[in-house]
Amino acid sequence: MSVVPPGGTPGPVLRVHDFLAESYANGPGKRAVIWMQGCPLACPRCWNPGLQDPGGGRAVGIESLVGRLLALPDIEGLTISGGEPTEQAAPLALLLETVRRQTDLSVLLFSGRTKARIKAMAGGSRLLAATDVLVDGPYDHRLANADGAWPASANQNILFLTDRYTIFDFADLPGLEIFIRPDGTIVTTGILGVGSIACL
Ligand code: SF4
Numbered sequence: 268m269s270v271v272p273p274g275g276t277p278g279p280v281l282r283v284h285d286f287l288a289e290s291y292a293n294g295p296g297k298r299a300v301i302w303m304q305g306c307p308l309a310c311p312r313c314w315n316p317g318l319q320d321p322g323g324g325r326a327v328g329i330e331s332l333v334g335r336l337l338a339l340p341d342i343e344g345l346t347i348s349g350g351e352p353t354e355q356a357a358p359l360a361l362l363l364e365t366v367r368r369q370t371d372l373s374v375l376l377f378s379g380r381t382k383a384r385i386k387a388m389a390g391g392s393r394l395l396a397a398t399d400v401l402v403d404g405p406y407d408h409r410l411a412n413a414d415g416a417w418p419a420s421a422n423q424n425i426l427f428l429t430d431r432y433t434i435f436d437f438a439d440l441p442g443l444e445i446f447i448r449p450d451g452t453i454v455t456t457g458i459l460g461v462g463s464i465a466c467l
Pocket residue numbers: 306307308309310312313314315316318319349350351378379405406
């Protein structure tokens with residue numbers, strides 16, 4: 268998919284549900300978060316059901332997303348959540364590769380798919396190569412970590428794909444964050460939260 272800016276050439280886009288400029292509950296340090304729109308995995312008691320529809324959210328140009336990240340000088344990293352981010356593996360890899368080239372932000376990726384499954388997908392190896400930490404596997408409510416510890420359910424894995432972080436960086440993360448945006452929109456996020464409420 269691509270969009271054509273007025274008088275410009277088409278650029279790659281991602282189907283995105285929401286963007287949060289500041290979070291402390293989606294990985295180590297202060298992070299921006301992008302929630303990808305669309306997920307076919309249908310986990311029972313999905314904690315982000317509003318993100319399953321692949322036609323929901325908005326198409327946002329990768330250049331626009333990179334610009335928003337570059338405007339946040341004091342964040343440590345970027346977290347990609349969903350929805351199922353690997354449904355858009357190739358354009359998402361393009362975003363993360365651009366982030367790698369232009370910033371020193373760390374990248375944390377959530378996926379309901381396993382690392383092996385992602386690697387076998389078109390664009391999957393590129394996606395993994397641009398990721399520092401992958402939290403993989405489907406959310407299973409029967410194995411949910413009720414105390415807010417990572418990962419959200421015990422069947423998931425926190426996989427360190429680079430040496431940027433260790434498990435100790437995930438020991439004391441807040442389980443829940445609630446933000447009230449300037450327009451009054453409430454965003455709840457974190458392992459104990461229910462995802463993002465507002466749309467981009
Ligand atoms: S992977 Fe996430 S968004 Fe998709 S069905 Fe499971 S809990 Fe819901």
